[in-house]
Amino acid sequence: MSDAAQQQADSAHWFDELRDRLCAVFEAIEDEYAAARPDEGQAGRFEREPWRREDGGGGTMALMHGRVFEKIGVNVSTVWGEFSPEFRAQIPGAADDPRFWASGISLVGHPRSPLVPAAHMNTRHVCTTKAWFGGGADLTPVFPDEADTRDFHAAFEGACAAHDPAYYPRFKAWCDEYFFLKHRNEPRGVGGIFYDDLATGDWARDFAFTRAVGEAFLRIYPRLVRRHMLRPWTDEQRQAQLVKRGRYVEFNLLYDRGTLFGLKTGGNVDAILMSLPPAVSWP
Numbered sequence: 001m002s003d004a005a006q007q008q009a010d011s012a013h014w015f016d017e018l019r020d021r022l023c024a025v026f027e028a029i030e031d032e033y034a035a036a037r038p039d040e041g042q043a044g045r046f047e048r049e050p051w052r053r054e055d056g057g058g059g060t061m062a063l064m065h066g067r068v069f070e071k072i073g074v075n076v077s078t079v080w081g082e083f084s085p086e087f088r089a090q091i092p093g094a095a096d097d098p099r100f101w102a103s104g105i106s107l108v109g110h111p112r113s114p115l116v117p118a119a120h121m122n123t124r125h126v127c128t129t130k131a132w133f134g135g136g137a138d139l140t141p142v143f144p145d146e147a148d149t150r151d152f153h154a155a156f157e158g159a160c161a162a163h164d165p166a167y168y169p170r171f172k173a174w175c176d177e178y179f180f181l182k183h184r185n186e187p188r189g190v191g192g193i194f195y196d197d198l199a200t201g202d203w204a205r206d207f208a209f210t211r212a213v214g215e216a217f218l219r220i221y222p223r224l225v226r227r228h229m230l231r232p233w234t235d236e237q238r239q240a241q242l243v244k245r246g247r248y249v250e251f252n253l254l255y256d257r258g259t260l261f262g263l264k265t266g267g268n269v270d271a272i273l274m275s276l277p278p279a280v281s282w283p
Contacts, residue, residue, distance in 0.1 A: 004127065007203055008101055011125040012078045014207075015105040018214045019076045022107060023062055025222050026074075030066045033229055040067055046074070051268040055081040061271045065278070068229050070112040073274035078103040079265060083128075087264045092197060093128035101127040102265070104135070105214070106258065108275040109221070114241035115228045117141035117148060117189075118248065120275070121217040122258060123210045131203070133210045134196035136171065137217045138179050139224075140189030140248060142241045148224050149190045155220035156193045159212040163205065171195045181251055188251050196257075242281035249276055 023046045030043035044066015052058040059077025066072075082098040089095055104124030111118060123135030139152045153172070160167035175194035180187050193213070198206050252259055252275050262272035 004131070007131070007207070008103065008125070008127065011207060011210075012103040014211060014214075015076045015078075015103055015123070018211075018218070019060075019062060019074050019105055021218060022074050023064075025218065026064065026069065026072060026109070029068055029222060029225055029229070030064075032226070033066075033068045036230055037067070043067060044069060051271065053077075053079050053081075053266055053268070055079075055266055057081075059268065059271060061268070061274060063274065066112075068111060068113070068116070068225065070110050071278040072107070072109040073271075074105070074107045075271045075274055076103075076105045077267065077271065079267065081265070084264060091126075091128060092132065093130035097129050099128065100265075102261075106274070107217075109225075110245065110277045111225065111229070113229060113231065113233050114142045114237040115231050115233050116225050117145075117228075118245075118277075119217075119221050119224075121214070121221070123213055124258075125207075125210070130199065132197045132199040133206050134198060135210060135213060136175055136192060136194035137213065137221075138175055138189055138192035138194070139221075140244070142237070142244045144190050145228075148227070152190070152192060152220055152224065155216045156213070159209075159216040160193065162212060163209040167195075167209070168193065178255075179251065181247060181255075183250075183254070184247070186247070188247060239281065242279060243283055245277040245280040246282045249280055252276060 027045060034043035044064045046062045046064040049061045057079035059075060062074045064072050080101040083091055083094050083100055088098050104122060106122040109119050118140040121137035125133050157168045171193035175191050178194045200206055259272055
């Protein structure tokens with residue numbers, strides 16, 4: 001196996017492993033909630049649905065509708081083929097050779113309680129004539145909580161600092177700029193980190209950082225969910241949540257690069273649009 005093929009296999013394996021660990025912790029949270037509130041029904045469980053891409057590769061959707069999570073999806077995919085002519089110029093290394101290979105994981109959680117923040121995390125490895133990593137994580141509360149914001153950012157600052165002290169300020173600023181609804185002149189949430197085209201020349205170092213991003217999310221987000229999931233909430237707070245979700249929809253359909261990449265490369269439409277919330281309202 002060539003070095004490039006081994007690297008691709010290692011990264012795809014990591015995304016599958018991280019998916020399994022994330023699904024396990026969120027199912028455990030569902031169990032904890034069901035034990036505390038047995039009158040509200042059974043704990044949620046992920047349902048996995050594999051899919052194949054006609055031009056090469058495929059993936060698995062893992063989707064759960066539960067008591068804590070109104071909808072949470074953890075999807076992995078590994079696909080390959082050729083970029084369409086109109087898309088090649090937008091991808092590093094694809095202008096002269098349209099062939100590509102890409103693998104990644106994407107998580108979006110929409111809690112039932114408006115007091116539990118929604119969250120997004122994705123990491124990916126893309127290979128054309130070049131190879132790089134990208135991804136990040138961000139938090140979207142309906143009612144921002146200072147402690148949640150501090151702890152979420154601290155988790156990713158720690159992950160960044162272990163690899164390069166310059167990463168956190170750079171990737172935090174990138175996240176603030178990227179997850180911004182220009183047409184409303186407002187941020188989508190309270191930020192996190194975002195990075196793309198990460199290729200320092202040391203593949204193992206870049207892969208280690210990408211794993212650290214996944215590990216940081218695995219540690220911090222379940223902690224924030226458990227912090228708030230049993231708190232009571234009102235109809236007014238629920239309505240505010242539905243309106244906030246509308247902003248989420250607007251961003252993902254108007255600006256999100258991952259959505260565009262998936263649609264332009266013939267991905268599974270249901271998996272690509274997994275990020276959309278199950279119920280939403282516009283005032």
